[in-house]
Structures are given as C-alpha cells and as structure tokens.
Amino acid sequence: MSDCVLEAKDVWKRYDWNRGWVLRGVSLCSRPGQGVLVIGPNGSGKTTLLRILVGLTRPSRGTVLVEGRPPYLPEARRALGVVLHHSLLYDELTVRENLAYYARLHGVEYSPEEDEVVEVLGLRRYLDTRAGDLSFGWKKRANIARALLHRPRALVIDEPFTGLDDAAVEALSGLMRELLRRGMAVLATSPQKGAVDALQEFTTFVIESGRLVRVE
Numbered sequence: 001m002s003d004c005v006l007e008a009k010d011v012w013k014r015y016d017w018n019r020g021w022v023l024r025g026v027s028l029c030s031r032p033g034q035g036v037l038v039i040g041p042n043g044s045g046k047t048t049l050l051r052i053l054v055g056l057t058r059p060s061r062g063t064v065l066v067e068g069r070p071p072y073l074p075e076a077r078r079a080l081g082v083v084l085h086h087s088l089l090y091d092e093l094t095v096r097e098n099l100a101y102y103a104r105l106h107g108v109e110y111s112p113e114e115d116e117v118v119e120v121l122g123l124r125r126y127l128d129t130r131a132g133d134l135s136f137g138w139k140k141r142a143n144i145a146r147a148l149l150h151r152p153r154a155l156v157i158d159e160p161f162t163g164l165d166d167a168a169v170e171a172l173s174g175l176m177r178e179l180l181r182r183g184m185a186v187l188a189t190s191p192q193k194g195a196v197d198a199l200q201e202f203t204t205f206v207i208e209s210g211r212l213v214r215v216e
C-alpha cells in the first residue's frame with residue numbers, strides 16, 4: 001500500500017468541454033512529515049488542484065486518494081484539515097463559540113485554552129470576539145485553528161501567507177514546521193515565489209500549463 005496521505009494519480013481537469021484543460025496529468029504524493037508547496041500565477045489551477053485533492057471538485061479524469069480512500073468518504077474527510085479562500089466561521093459567533101461548534105461536529109474534546117495552535121497564532125486575545133468583527137488576517141488565523149482542532153493527519157491550505165503581516169507569516173511558518181515535525185502532511189499553495197523562502201523545507205512544484213514541475 002502507498003504511504004501517501006494525499007495522492008493524485010494522473011489527474012486531469014477542465015470545467016467545460018469547449019474550454020482548455022486546467023490540469024493535465026497531475027500526479028502528487030504527500031507523505032507524513034512532508035511539506036509540499038505548489039506555486040503558480042493567478043489562474044494556473046492551484047485552487048482547482050486543492051479542491052480536487054480534498055474531494056470538493058471532481059476531476060475530469062484520474063484518481064485522488066486520502067490515506068488510500070476516496071476523499072469524499074467521512075473517514076477521509078476526518079483525516080483532513082482544510083483552509084481554502086473563504087472562511088468557514090460563523091460571523092455571528094465568537095471565535096470560542098466557532099471552535100466549540102466545530103469540535104462538537106468532529107466529536108472531539110476541545111478547550112481553546114489548551115490548544116497550542118491558538119497560542120502560537122496569538123489568537124487567545126480574540127477568543128471572545130465575534131468572527132465577523134475580526135480583520136482578514138485574524139479571521140484567517142482563526143480558520144487555521146478551526147481546521148486543526150480535530151488533529152487531522154494532513155493540512156491542506158490555499159495561499160497560507162496571502163494577506164498576513166510579517167509576524168503572522170513567521171508564526172504560521174513556524175507552526176507548519178512543527179506540524180511536519182510531528183508527522184503531519186502539509187500541502188500549501190502560493191502565487192508568490194517568496195513563499196519558497198518561508199517554507200524552505202517544503203518539496204516545491206510549479207504549475208506550468210496545467211502540469212506540475214518539480215523545483216529543485
């Protein structure tokens with residue numbers, strides 16, 4: 001059996017038969033403790049690839065597996081922590097209430113006071129703030145805590161650094177390094193080559209005309 005937490009095998013995607021291919025034969029394996037970074041300009045297909053990997057978008061051809069299972073199965077979903085562009089927090093609820101709600105959904109015991117992610121991202125002082133009142137960067141940090149509270153085996157995060165200040169970039173890259181050290185698989189994207197510096201230990205690919213090319 002493969003040791004990939006996340007695996008794409010020869011994935012092709014086009015949204016309409018009369019439009020071009022967004023992804024052309026993408027294969028990818030993300031292993032425990034391994035960081036994978038996919039860079040590419042706006043519109044190159046990064047979000048499409050992530051959405052396919054986590055089972056939110058169907059590939060036109062090819063296979064995607066999460067720990068060997070189709071990504072839409074509940075067991076596969078539980079293995080994933082996902083942060084895409086839009087927030088999954090309820091604006092009317094406080095950060096604390098949002099985290100408690102997601103913990104209940106996942107059926108896990110959870111206390112934000114004991115959550116290292118909340119601590120590392122500096123979220124503690126915003127626990128009693130309504131999510132709708134948070135700035136973009138703080139809402140993003142709260143979404144990352146939301147994605148990690150059930151201790152998934154893979155973190156899939158679209159453009160982790162976009163819109164974050166320097167302190168948040170440092171805190172988040174440190175957090176991702178620690179997650180890798182503890183054996184999580186982390187898959188991130190970025191439109192900026194600068195992310196390569198912040199995530200030096202990540203295996204880096206660039207999307208070029210729908211194909212993944214390894215950056216050495």
Ligand SMILES: Nc1ncnc2c1ncn2[C@@H]1O[C@H](COP(=O)(O)OP(=O)(O)OP(=O)(O)O)[C@@H](O)[C@H]1O
Binds near residue numbers: 041042043
């Ligand atoms: N739901 C959709 N229906 C039709 N076309 C889509 C859809 N989602 C994305 N596309 C198209 O697929 C291509 C890749 O888009 P995608 O959002 O995956 O790129 P991206 O690299 O994540 O871009 P960005 O950096 O701007 O977020 C674009 O041409 C986009 O217009």
